[in-house]
Amino acid sequence: MEKIKMTTPLVEMDGDEMTRILWKMIKDELLLPFIELNTEYYDLGLEYRNATDDQVTIDSAKATKKYGVAVKCATITPNAARMKEYTLKEMWKSPNGTIRAILDGTVFRAPIIVKGIEPCVKNWTKPITIARHAYGDVYKGTEMKIPGAGKAEIVFTGEDGTQIKELIHEFNGEGIVQGMHNLNGSIESFARSCFNYALDTKQDLWFATKDTISKKYDHTFKDIFQEIFDKEYTEKFEAAGITYFYTLIDDAVARVMKSEGGYIWACKNYDGDVMSDMVSSAFGSLAMMTSVLVSPDGNYEYEAAHGTVQRHYYKHLKGEETSTNSVATIYAWTGALRKRGELDGNKQLMEFADKLEKATIATIENGTMTKDLALITTLDNVNVVNSQDFIVAIRKTLEGML
Ligand code: NAP
Ligand code: MG
Numbered sequence: 001m002e003k004i005k006m007t008t009p010l011v012e013m014d015g016d017e018m019t020r021i022l023w024k025m026i027k028d029e030l031l032l033p034f035i036e037l038n039t040e041y042y043d044l045g046l047e048y049r050n051a052t053d054d055q056v057t058i059d060s061a062k063a064t065k066k067y068g069v070a071v072k073c074a075t076i077t078p079n080a081a082r083m084k085e086y087t088l089k090e091m092w093k094s095p096n097g098t099i100r101a102i103l104d105g106t107v108f109r110a111p112i113i114v115k116g117i118e119p120c121v122k123n124w125t126k127p128i129t130i131a132r133h134a135y136g137d138v139y140k141g142t143e144m145k146i147p148g149a150g151k152a153e154i155v156f157t158g159e160d161g162t163q164i165k166e167l168i169h170e171f172n173g174e175g176i177v178q179g180m181h182n183l184n185g186s187i188e189s190f191a192r193s194c195f196n197y198a199l200d201t202k203q204d205l206w207f208a209t210k211d212t213i214s215k216k217y218d219h220t221f222k223d224i225f226q227e228i229f230d231k232e233y234t235e236k237f238e239a240a241g242i243t244y245f246y247t248l249i250d251d252a253v254a255r256v257m258k259s260e261g262g263y264i265w266a267c268k269n270y271d272g273d274v275m276s277d278m279v280s281s282a283f284g285s286l287a288m289m290t291s292v293l294v295s296p297d298g299n300y301e302y303e304a305a306h307g308t309v310q311r312h313y314y315k316h317l318k319g320e321e322t323s324t325n326s327v328a329t330i331y332a333w334t335g336a337l338r339k340r341g342e343l344d345g346n347k348q349l350m351e352f353a354d355k356l357e358k359a360t361i362a363t364i365e366n367g368t369m370t371k372d373l374a375l376i377t378t379l380d381n382v383n384v385v386n387s388q389d390f391i392v393a394i395r396k397t398l399e400g401m402l
Contacts, residue, residue, distance in 0.1 A: 359394050
């Protein structure tokens with residue numbers, strides 16, 4: 001078979017630990033035999049980030065802006081223990097944070113659904129995609145403990161010195177206060193990323209806040225979404241046969257539980273943090289979640305939703321067998337290849353991505369899976385395999401389909 005050609009390079013961001021091992025296996029077994037893989041390679045493994053003073057992370061994000069599509073392996077976010085382990089010059093920032101700041105995007109997370117791994121919520125037959133706003137609110141809040149009786153106020157001082165003041169509370173005794181902010185520009189980017197992603201994936205978009213209680217803060221989110229939708233997206237949504245739906249956050253939660261799924265649920269920063277963990281655990285496993293960062297000007301970075309699976313890596317280093325699930329990392333590649341194909345009008349590449357996903361699902365549904373899935377599956381007579389054999393089994397299924 002002739003290998004599929006690629007016209008534009010994909011930005012490849014390699015990573016750390018067990019996922020770095022899976023990365024190579026996926027390339028060797030599932031991609032290189034079938035595609036003339038054209039990537040611009042950036043090594044985001046912690047050692048090279050440290051060697052380049054993290055410049056490689058910045059360069060990889062800039063390359064994503066240049067080419068439009070990236071695929072990223074999970075990476076270590078250094079903490080005190082990692083400083084020692086890797087003798088780091090500095091506690092480098094989270095690569096995802098750095099990339100997100102440069103691309104200014106929204107993260108979309110969706111479960112990969114297979115028969116035999118059933119969601120806890122039995123009516124969820126289609127995936128629910130969470131879109132989390134990744135800027136501001138309580139994550140950039142300022143807090144204060146109030147020591148005793150007195151008046152707490154919020155004050156804004158304009159550049160010309162004019163002040164706007166609001167009373168928070170007249171305290172009779174001890175208490176607490178919190179100030180937080182967001183930016184209209186960031187909310188606008190968030191809205192556009194959500195509308196574009198809904199069009200891309202042909203799914204309805206839901207958005208919810210608590211605007212009845214938060215009449216200025218949350219209401220601004222609601223208004224910005226509505227204005228942008230009315231001005232720029234009404235006709236596009238109609239043409240695509242999808243809808244935009246706004247409701248209160250508590251109403252949204254009740255509706256989500258009773259729904260069959262199949263839509264994007266846009267959440268403010270805190271709601272997205274909490275709800276994405278609820279949705280992903282209800283669907284089964286972090287190893288079965290895709291994650292894509294979409295920027296408002298249309299750049300895409302695909303990754304797995306889980307980390308570097310450190311515990312498995314240490315077993316691997318000791319020569320012990322591991323059974324690490326590579327599905328989310330395979331889907332990071334298929335997502336990126338399909339998007340690259342779409343942007344370049346490369347149908348063969350898009351079809352290959354579809355087939356690789358089908359082969360992955362079929363392999364699991366036919367009973368071959370890694371240990372994490374074997375523990376939760378409803379299938380009988382499961383064939384539990386190690387990390388490498390799982391990928392080899394997918395290759396066999398794929399070859400049968402090509
Ligand atoms: P993790 O890599 O997500 O793994 C936590 C546990 O979840 C594993 O020990 C394993 O459970 C299970 N698990 C996760 N992914 C799995 C997979 N693909 N197959 C099978 N089991 C899987 O989180 P962590 O070990 O707490 O974090 C390790 C490193 O990842 C940290 O340095 C952190 O900074 C980084 N991280 C990176 C990203 C990212 O790049 N996007 C995201 C999160 C964390 P068992 O051990 O019980 O089998
Ligand atoms: Mg969380």
